[in-house]
Amino acid sequence: MQRTKVKDLLQGAAVDQEVLLKGWVRTKRGNKFVNFIAVNDGSTINNLQVVADAEKFSEETLKDVTTGAAIAVTGILVASQGKGQAFEIQASSIEVLGKADPETYPLQKKAHSLEFLREIAHLRLRTNTFGAVFRIRNTMAFAVHKFFNEKGFVYMHTPIITASDAEGAGEMFQVTTLDIANPPRTENGHINFEEDFFGRATNLTVSGQMEGEVAAMAFSDIYTFGPTFRAENSNTTRHLAEFWMIEPEMAFYDLKMNADLAEEFIKYVIRYALENNREDIEFLEQRLAEEDKNKPQNERQEMTLTEKLEFVVNNDFERVTYTEAIDILMNSNHYKKKKFQYEVKWGVDLQSEHERYLVEKHFKKPVIVTDYPKDIKSFYMRLNDDGKTVAAMDILAPGIGEIVGGSQREERMDILVERMKAVGINPDDMWWFLDTRRFGGCPHAGFGLGFERMVQFVTGMGNIRDVIPFPRTPQNAEF
RNA sequence: UCCUCCUUAGCUCAGUCGGUUAGAGCACCUGACUGUUAAUCAGGGGGUCCCUGGUUCGAGCCCAGGAGGGGGAGCCA
Numbered sequence: 090m091q092r093t094k095v096k097d098l099l100q101g102a103a104v105d106q107e108v109l110l111k112g113w114v115r116t117k118r119g120n121k122f123v124n125f126i127a128v129n130d131g132s133t134i135n136n137l138q139v140v141a142d143a144e145k146f147s148e149e150t151l152k153d154v155t156t157g158a159a160i161a162v163t164g165i166l167v168a169s170q171g172k173g174q175a176f177e178i179q180a181s182s183i184e185v186l187g188k189a190d191p192e193t194y195p196l197q198k199k200a201h202s203l204e205f206l207r208e209i210a211h212l213r214l215r216t217n218t219f220g221a222v223f224r225i226r227n228t229m230a231f232a233v234h235k236f237f238n239e240k241g242f243v244y245m246h247t248p249i250i251t252a253s254d255a256e257g258a259g260e261m262f263q264v265t266t267l268d269i270a271n272p273p274r275t276e277n278g279h280i281n282f283e284e285d286f287f288g289r290a291t292n293l294t295v296s297g298q299m300e301g302e303v304a305a306m307a308f309s310d311i312y313t314f315g316p317t318f319r320a321e322n323s324n325t326t327r328h329l330a331e332f333w334m335i336e337p338e339m340a341f342y343d344l345k346m347n348a349d350l351a352e353e354f355i356k357y358v359i360r361y362a363l364e365n366n367r368e369d370i371e372f373l374e375q376r377l378a379e380e381d382k383n384k385p386q387n388e389r390q391e392m393t394l395t396e397k398l399e400f401v402v403n404n405d406f407e408r409v410t411y412t413e414a415i416d417i418l419m420n421s422n423h424y425k426k427k428k429f430q431y432e433v434k435w436g437v438d439l440q441s442e443h444e445r446y447l448v449e450k451h452f453k454k455p456v457i458v459t460d461y462p463k464d465i466k467s468f469y470m471r472l473n474d475d476g477k478t479v480a481a482m483d484i485l486a487p488g489i490g491e492i493v494g495g496s497q498r499e500e501r502m503d504i505l506v507e508r509m510k511a512v513g514i515n516p517d518d519m520w521w522f523l524d525t526r527r528f529g530g531c532p533h534a535g536f537g538l539g540f541e542r543m544v545q546f547v548t549g550m551g552n553i554r555d556v557i558p559f560p561r562t563p564q565n566a567e568f
Numbered sequence: 569u570c571c572u573c574c575u576u577a578g579c580u581c582a583g584u585c586g587g588u589u590a591g592a593g594c595a596c597c598u599g600a601c602u603g604u605u606a607a608u609c610a611g612g613g614g615g616u617c618c619c620u621g622g623u624u625c626g627a628g629c630c631c632a633g634g635a636g637g638g639g640g641a642g643c644c645a
Contacts, residue, residue, distance in 0.1 A: 140604095191597090
């Protein structure tokens with residue numbers, strides 16, 4: 090007989106028919122006469138209840154049906170006699186496919202702390218919380234491709250291994266096949282990368298933007314969606330050494346079109362999750378509500394998770410220039426009461442506390458900040474007519490901080506080369522990148538969006554390590 | 569990398585002023601119970617008090633160093 094998944098069985102189409110269920114035991118309860126086994130197979134947050142009359146099953150079989158065990162159940166799907174579920178399986182046979190010794194199986198039928206579950210990342214996917222998070226992550230990844238596909242964007246696979254080291258996006262992981270204990274040396278004692286696999290020093294990519302710009306000059310609109318690596322010694326709830334970034338790049342776009350696209354994109358993905366993961370989001374919402382009960386009144390959320398997501402989807406993002414943002418901060422009571430730890434001054438980058446104030450206290454919604462001073466942004470961002478600012482944009486989300494960083498690109502060859510020199514980059518090293526300006530260059534724009542941060546926003550998970558299956562952070566690559 | 573907090577049973581945590589045999593809830597095991605909903609009730613087993621060293625008649629508690637983890641900051645997505 091063909092196995093049917095829990096999600097489909099709970100639809101009830103097969104009621105009063107014999108079905109085959111396979112999955113993992115969440116809990117077993119009951120008495121001398123009847124046992125109730127809650128089975129989950131990951132297809133939905135809901136469990137299917139298996140009813141096992143004691144007279145039909147040996148004590149030995151039921152003894153091995155413990156939390157965590159994999160079982161196969163044959164029986165009739167019937168309308169449930171009990172409350173709490175519409176359907177259940179009246180079992181005629183139960184086979185234990187894989188035992189889980191209750192003395193040593195780490196997961197119990199009770200809530201565990203996220204910190205504890207992080208230490209058993211290989212088992213935490215079997216919990217309600219992580220089941221919900223990763224079903225939502227899956228839906229959102231699909232929505233990313235769906236959105237861009239519907240808009241006629243071409244999905245580009247930009248390289249994971251790269252030789253370019255002038256992007257300035259962050260510290261990089263070296264990639265080498267050299268014997269690190271005894272590397273070949275040049276005459277003056279430096280490591281001789283000419284003998285390395287690629288004949289030069291290479292690293293894991295910190296961004297696909299340069300290659301993305303190249304592709305945009307051929308296909309007009311492209312996007313990348315792949316792993317990205319930063320070797321920063323960052324220990325925060327919003328940084329990973331390996332994360333997934335979405336980087337669209339569009340020919341003939343200016344900064345406003347860029348911001349419009351980013352806003353539309355974020356709303357699309359959130360809406361898609363709301364439409365397709367309602368039960369998972371509701372579960373996480375309850376989890377957050379429980380968590381909130383233990384917090385002091387002033388730290389509690391004003392909106393439930395669903396309300397927050399619907400609010401974001403149904404309202405325009407706030408748009409301010411960097412200069413306006415500085416004005417808002419300097420005119421705030423917070424500033425006048427000297428509650429900011431860091432200086433607020435035109436020309437200085439916004440600190441986390443400033444961003445949080447703008448997003449969480451002042452506007453209370455996502456904010457797009459544009460036109461930053463050129464000295465605090467990357468060389469490739471387009472210089473504005475004022476000569477002081479560049480056509481950059483950051484999107485700041487409540488509770489997460491910076492979720493998008495992007496800009497209109499500097500397409501004017503002479504200005505770009507000048508900016509490279511000013512920040513100490515040798516234009517000759519980026520000859521192929523400059524060719525995009527040399528041959529048929531055009532105004533264009535793009536942005537990078539941290540996928541995990543967007544998943545954090547939708548799931549309400551506070552720590553980025555809990556929205557990627559196997560987090561890579563400093564001193565942690567166990568799984 | 570910096571600041572700060574934490575580490576006691578499988579899990580979550582309490583442990584008073586440094587004092588005799590370190591506790592609770594849940595989990596687990598045994599038993600009871602005819603339909604349970606993280607079932608309930610009764611009983612039972614379970615401890616390198618993170619590690620190393622020190623102070624003291626005596627350290628889970630005080631001191632020093634180390635390890636691991638959480639939160640915040642910087643870097644950024």
